[in-house]
Amino acid sequence: MSEYLLKIDRLSASYGDDDIVKDVSCGITPGEIVCIVGESGSGKSTLIKAIHGMSELRITGGSIFFGNEEISSLTVKERKKLMGSEIGLIPQDPGSSFNPIRKLSAQFREAMAGHGMAYDEDRIDGLLKKIGLQQGKAVLGNRPFELSGGMNQRIAIAAAMLFEPRLLLCDEATSALDVTTAGAVVDELLKIRESRGTAILLVTHHLGIARRMADNIGIMKDGRLIEYGNTEKIFDAPENEYTRKLIRDVPRLKK
Amino acid sequence: MKKKKAKLRKRVIIAVVFAAILVLIATFSGVLAPNDPYATNSELIRQAPSAAYLFGTDNLGRCVFSRVLIGARTTIASTFFLVAVSFLIGIVVGMLCGFYGGIVDDILMRIADLMLAFPQMVVAIAVAGILGGGLGGAMIALGITMWTSFARLARSHTLSIKNEPYITAARLQGKSGLQIMMTHIMPNILEPVLINALTQIGTTMIGISGLSFLGLGVVAPQAEWGSMISEARAYIQIAPWAVLFPAAATVITIVVFNYLGDAVMEYRNAE
Amino acid sequence: MTILSGKDLNKEYVNRDRSVRPLQHVDFELNQGEILGIVGESGSGKSTLLKVISGIEKPDSGKLYHMGKEYTGQGPEKTGKFLQMIFQDAYGSFDPRMSMERSLKEGSDESREEILRVIGEVGLTEGLLGRRPRHLSGGQCQRMSIARALLSHAGVLLCDEITSALDVTTQAQVIKLLMEIRDKERISIVLVSHDLALVSMICDRIMVMKDGIVVDNGETAKVISEPSSDYTRKLLESVITV
Numbered sequence: 001m002s003e004y005l006l007k008i009d010r011l012s013a014s015y016g017d018d019d020i021v022k023d024v025s026c027g028i029t030p031g032e033i034v035c036i037v038g039e040s041g042s043g044k045s046t047l048i049k050a051i052h053g054m055s056e057l058r059i060t061g062g063s064i065f066f067g068n069e070e071i072s073s074l075t076v077k078e079r080k081k082l083m084g085s086e087i088g089l090i091p092q093d094p095g096s097s098f099n100p101i102r103k104l105s106a107q108f109r110e111a112m113a114g115h116g117m118a119y120d121e122d123r124i125d126g127l128l129k130k131i132g133l134q135q136g137k138a139v140l141g142n143r144p145f146e147l148s149g150g151m152n153q154r155i156a157i158a159a160a161m162l163f164e165p166r167l168l169l170c171d172e173a174t175s176a177l178d179v180t181t182a183g184a185v186v187d188e189l190l191k192i193r194e195s196r197g198t199a200i201l202l203v204t205h206h207l208g209i210a211r212r213m214a215d216n217i218g219i220m221k222d223g224r225l226i227e228y229g230n231t232e233k234i235f236d237a238p239e240n241e242y243t244r245k246l247i248r249d250v251p252r253l254k255k
Numbered sequence: 256m257k258k259k260k261a262k263l264r265k266r267v268i269i270a271v272v273f274a275a276i277l278v279l280i281a282t283f284s285g286v287l288a289p290n291d292p293y294a295t296n297s298e299l300i301r302q303a304p305s306a307a308y309l310f311g312t313d314n315l316g317r318c319v320f321s322r323v324l325i326g327a328r329t330t331i332a333s334t335f336f337l338v339a340v341s342f343l344i345g346i347v348v349g350m351l352c353g354f355y356g357g358i359v360d361d362i363l364m365r366i367a368d369l370m371l372a373f374p375q376m377v378v379a380i381a382v383a384g385i386l387g388g389g390l391g392g393a394m395i396a397l398g399i400t401m402w403t404s405f406a407r408l409a410r411s412h413t414l415s416i417k418n419e420p421y422i423t424a425a426r427l428q429g430k431s432g433l434q435i436m437m438t439h440i441m442p443n444i445l446e447p448v449l450i451n452a453l454t455q456i457g458t459t460m461i462g463i464s465g466l467s468f469l470g471l472g473v474v475a476p477q478a479e480w481g482s483m484i485s486e487a488r489a490y491i492q493i494a495p496w497a498v499l500f501p502a503a504a505t506v507i508t509i510v511v512f513n514y515l516g517d518a519v520m521e522y523r524n525a526e
Numbered sequence: 527m528t529i530l531s532g533k534d535l536n537k538e539y540v541n542r543d544r545s546v547r548p549l550q551h552v553d554f555e556l557n558q559g560e561i562l563g564i565v566g567e568s569g570s571g572k573s574t575l576l577k578v579i580s581g582i583e584k585p586d587s588g589k590l591y592h593m594g595k596e597y598t599g600q601g602p603e604k605t606g607k608f609l610q611m612i613f614q615d616a617y618g619s620f621d622p623r624m625s626m627e628r629s630l631k632e633g634s635d636e637s638r639e640e641i642l643r644v645i646g647e648v649g650l651t652e653g654l655l656g657r658r659p660r661h662l663s664g665g666q667c668q669r670m671s672i673a674r675a676l677l678s679h680a681g682v683l684l685c686d687e688i689t690s691a692l693d694v695t696t697q698a699q700v701i702k703l704l705m706e707i708r709d710k711e712r713i714s715i716v717l718v719s720h721d722l723a724l725v726s727m728i729c730d731r732i733m734v735m736k737d738g739i740v741v742d743n744g745e746t747a748k749v750i751s752e753p754s755s756d757y758t759r760k761l762l763e764s765v766i767t768v
Contacts, residue, residue: 208766249698427606428633
């Protein structure tokens with residue numbers, strides 16, 4: 001068995017009385033891309049939040065390991081240290097991770113200072129160039145509300161990559177974007193994996209994106225992981241009736 | 256979360272019970288009053304509280320307890336009436352402004368701005384002064400600024416829902432503006448504006464009592480807390496009870512209604 | 527037969543020094559019993575076009591016709607007789623304080639039997655009529671708004687991103703329903719969406735819009751297989767499907 005970067009073992013999590021994530025187990029090896037697919041209410045976003053360590057969320061059972069460290073039992077403060085430097089997060093709404101009315105350069109400076117790094121505009125510029133933003137330095141002088149959603153999402157990716165995390169968590173990272181922009185963001189994520197070997201855990205409702213990106217796919221329904229396997233197997237020989245239905249209902253171009 | 260809501264709910268119930276008691280007392284004050292509040296008696300001037308005269312008597316030998324009870328009716332009834340009328344005018348004006356917009360909206364809202372430019376009490380004193388004394392004058396004086404807060408609130412809530420799909424859907428069903436306002440907008444903005452009305456009750460009481468205290472509201476001999484305090488303060492060192500009891504009644508009532516308004520508002524905000 | 531058409535529609539919004547032109551010389555035609563797809567990304571003007579067609583907004587210039595008769599400038603109170611809209615926000619299309627039954631009865635004087643028939647046709651049951659919107663699922667709510675549109679006997683349904691807030695499986699059901707009622711009730715449908723794959727599955731014709739201009743227009747098969755504009759090609763390339 002290969003060495004897991006992230007290992008989720010029989011995880012259950014809840015906001016209040018009922019578990020939203022129920023008894024989920026899966027793992028990601030370094031450089032692997034795993035997509036968790038599900039519809040609304042399936043618990044897929046909660047799974048990401050459990051890994052990321054949201055304070056309102058209670059882990060009611062099981063554990064999460066990052067490398068050899070059990071992170072599910074860390075305090076919120078200890079977890080914060082790990083986030084950013086080792087695990088990066090790209091949220092669904094890029095606006096939510098930035099202050100809309102502060103200059104991006106100031107926000108980058110603050111984030112880097114928080115991780116004990118000196119502000120290095122050339123490095124950010126280089127990162128932005130890599131993900132297709134040529135005017136990186138000019139962009140940094142803007143405030144997030146002045147930029148489009150696609151632009152902000154790319155900057156969020158750059159911000160996540162700044163600390164060279166070994167794992168990127170993406171929560172519906174493309175669903176708020178236009179189709180053409182979404183395609184570009186998917187390509188950029190694939191490039192990041194190619195060039196740096198970053199492992200990616202992506203949660204989405206979009207089976208098409210999962211097929212394009214994932215090495216392994218998990219299907220979630222009502223909090224449970226009902227099917228897990230490599231991408232070809234999921235699409236060629238799905239075992240679960242619900243998986244078959246999901247695949248069947250994806251709109252396809254009619255030639 | 257649920258615990259917090261249950262706690263807030265309890266607060267609302269307590270506040271409602273107290274407010275209801277006050278309203279009941281005011282309503283049945285005629286029956287509850289042990290003595291004629293207007294009967295003067297030259298032999299019983301400035302008597303200290305006793306079994307027959309619970310709160311003592313005033314300068315004219317009138318029963319302070321009975322006058323406080325009857326005064327409750329004056330204060331609470333006029334407050335409710337004033338808030339209700341301002342509420343109605345405000346919600347109608349606000350809804351019309353928000354729904355139709357345009358020049359009428361501009362004019363009415365500038366008038367409202369003008370009203371808000373001065374402290375409410377200053378406007379009220381000026382207007383009540385011009386209108387002369389009397390409860391009616393005091394109410395007009397307070398109402399002239401009060402409707403604006405309801406109108407603003409109703410307008411902003413109307414603006415926020417008038418572009419909801421269900422309003423467009425109703426228009427596509429052939430409904431006129433008036434029908435839409437009555438069936439869709441009014442019921443959906445009623446709650447926040449009603450809660451605002453609740454929170455205004457305390458302030459309005461202070462306003463009415465304050466104007467009466469200044470001699471711009473209720474005229475003698477009608478019993479009203481503000482005018483009672485004003486009358487009795489001349490001999491406060493001889494008969495402090497004649498000031499103390501109407502003042503206590505005023506404070507208690509205002510605290511109860513402010514508490515009610517706050518409790519309901521917090522309960523709603525918690526949702 | 528052409529049931530709805532527009533000629534040279536223009537719309538401009540001026541906001542201080544910036545101006546946006548979501549409609550520039552747009553023509554369209556909707557034939558009886560047809561499903562017309564309008565595809566574009568955000569800011570393409572597709573939603574503005576739908577608002578202009580429905581009369582919710584007036585075009586700056588250009589003309590609109592229903593069965594050959596001009597209706598330019600008529601508000602939704604009048605256009606509602608021959609067209610109805612289904613919105614992206616299914617929950618928001620119903621008054622949160624009203625039961626479904628009251629909402630459905632609002633614009634039509636149909637008997638209860640007829641209401642029940644239509645409810646059945648959109649795949650819902652009588653028991654849901656007493657509920658308020660928040661006690662329905664997104665899919666049920668969207669079916670209800672289709673039922674409401676059917677009850678008003680309008681010949682045209684304007685659908686604005688009606689499935690983009692729904693789950694994939696629910697989306698498939700609602701789209702199937704649209705096709706069924708088109709066949710059964712002989713209505714014509716305009717379907718606005720950002721999802722080219724979805725539109726290609728059910729539309730007879732497709733219009734592609736970008737920055738307020740119609741860049742491609744034709745039979746679905748033709749637009750998909752031999753797009754006439756670069757933008758359509760780019761959209762086709764961006765379709766991520768399974």
